[in-house]
Amino acid sequence: MHVLGISAFQRDSAAALVRDGELLAVLAEERFSRSPHEAGFPRRAVRACLARAGIEPQELDAVAFAEKPSRCFERLLQEELSRFPRSWRSFPKLQLSWLGERLWARGRLATEIGVPSNRVLFVESQRARAAWARLCSPAERTAILVSDEAREWATTTLARADGGALEVLGEVHAPHGLCRFAAESARALGLAWDR
Amino acid sequence: VRKLRTLESFARTEEDAGLDIARAARSVRDPALVAHLERHARDEMKHAELFRRRATELRAQGIDAPREEQADRSYDLELARGREALNAHGFLASGACDEQGEIAYVAFLHVAEKRADALFRRHSRELGADEKTRAIFAEIQRDESYHVAYTGTLLERWKRAGRGAEVARALSAARGSEFLGAWKRLGVRSATGFAHALLFLSYWTWVLPFGLLARRFRPRAGWREPLAARTDERALHSQY
Numbered sequence: 001m002h003v004l005g006i007s008a009f010q011r012d013s014a015a016a017l018v019r020d021g022e023l024l025a026v027l028a029e030e031r032f033s034r035s036p037h038e039a040g041f042p043r044r045a046v047r048a049c050l051a052r053a054g055i056e057p058q059e060l061d062a063v064a065f066a067e068k069p070s071r072c073f074e075r076l077l078q079e080e081l082s083r084f085p086r087s088w089r090s091f092p093k094l095q096l097s098w099l100g101e102r103l104w105a106r107g108r109l110a111t112e113i114g115v116p117s118n119r120v121l122f123v124e125s126q127r128a129r130a131a132w133a134r135l136c137s138p139a140e141r142t143a144i145l146v147s148d149e150a151r152e153w154a155t156t157t158l159a160r161a162d163g164g165a166l167e168v169l170g171e172v173h174a175p176h177g178l179c180r181f182a183a184e185s186a187r188a189l190g191l192a193w194d195r
Numbered sequence: 196v197r198k199l200r201t202l203e204s205f206a207r208t209e210e211d212a213g214l215d216i217a218r219a220a221r222s223v224r225d226p227a228l229v230a231h232l233e234r235h236a237r238d239e240m241k242h243a244e245l246f247r248r249r250a251t252e253l254r255a256q257g258i259d260a261p262r263e264e265q266a267d268r269s270y271d272l273e274l275a276r277g278r279e280a281l282n283a284h285g286f287l288a289s290g291a292c293d294e295q296g297e298i299a300y301v302a303f304l305h306v307a308e309k310r311a312d313a314l315f316r317r318h319s320r321e322l323g324a325d326e327k328t329r330a331i332f333a334e335i336q337r338d339e340s341y342h343v344a345y346t347g348t349l350l351e352r353w354k355r356a357g358r359g360a361e362v363a364r365a366l367s368a369a370r371g372s373e374f375l376g377a378w379k380r381l382g383v384r385s386a387t388g389f390a391h392a393l394l395f396l397s398y399w400t401w402v403l404p405f406g407l408l409a410r411r412f413r414p415r416a417g418w419r420e421p422l423a424a425r426t427d428e429r430a431l432h433s434q435y
Contacts (some may be wrong), residue, residue: 122434172416
């Protein structure tokens with residue numbers, strides 16, 4: 001079974017290919033585009049992953065995208081509305097960027113990769129990160145805490161992993177969260193929040 | 196800032212072109228064409244390096260502009276193309292040689308190089324007292340002249356070999372794609388402007404009551420039940 005994992009449309013886009021649970025390739029698009037933190041669709045990384053495995057896109061059993069786009073859009077919309085009327089400049093930009101492309105991730109992924117759209121799956125970004133932490137850990141039973149900038153609602157996730165199973169126990173939702181606190185503190189000090 | 200962004204964008208375009216032409220050089224058989232394409236690819240990489248080095252110098256002088264890679268838009272609505280899809284001089288599809296054959300590819304290159312040459316000339320004229328950047332453009336234009344000349348010579352050779360119709364078709368397709376691209380960009384730019392205006396109006400009309408309501412909403416702090424509790428296959432297929 002071949003599963004292709006994709007992270008895209010935000011900084012550090014990348015692709016990874018797993019065959020029967022074994023990791024075959026993990027490639028960041030910036031290594032091909034030579035543009036640090038490349039945010040575009042990882043087309044070249046996907047091609048290289050498939051080439052390394054020696055398979056065609058039609059042979060992929062699933063393509064997993066590390067984001068729930070609709071939930072992400074819902075959070076951003078809520079945040080824009082709660083800043084009314086100070087969001088009058090950013091609101092049209094956000095709508096254009098999301099309604100123009102990002103909200104239609106399924107079609108874009110299916111077309112770009114060349115797989116039927118029913119093979120495209122969506123995993124919450126924090127759950128994907130928790131799974132990544134689990135797979136990197138040698139322990140069979142682990143507690144996992146993920147804290148990051150919000151993509152969907154969750155900014156902090158507490159999970160329990162037991163063997164191959166991953167159970168999410170609780171979440172902290174935006175606008176609360178350690179990363180948001182750090183980013184706002186950095187911004188208040190006049191620093192670029194993402195550096 | 197504008198000059199810096201232009202140089203960085205040129206560096207990116209030239210590099211993409213270099214990579215694509217190097218790839219094309221590996222896929223054609225004609226030894227003369229292979230040699231030309233290899234030199235062309237080297238030139239493009241050199242141009243990218245020259246532009247990038249000058250941009251770095253400008254940044255070191257204190258000119259600052261957000262780097263292109265920091266933008267989170269993968270598709271540039273205003274330019275009507277994917278940011279990552281930027282390639283040989285902006286309108287040549289990546290890997291075009293494999294898909295269309297060598298005549299179409301060389302015709303595309305010929306039109307693209309002519310266009311790039313005119314573009315660089317125009318930028319060079321706008322540089323004012325910046326002699327250092329002008330010298331870079333002058334060096335690059337010398338290479339561009341060679342690129343226009345060799346692609347023209349090859350097309351002539353194919354014409355004389357009885358493939359005139361094919362060459363004419365390829366050249367008009369290349370020119371047409373440029374025109375079509377410009378037409379599409381114009382369309383998307385107008386649509387983007389119209390959409391902006393419409394969204395701005397919406398913001399102050401029907402979005403307004405929702406905005407006032409949303410301001411009263413106080414998000415709950417602390418731990419809560421996960422939204423991500425559903426793990427069945429239907430949930431995985433859902434974008435929500």
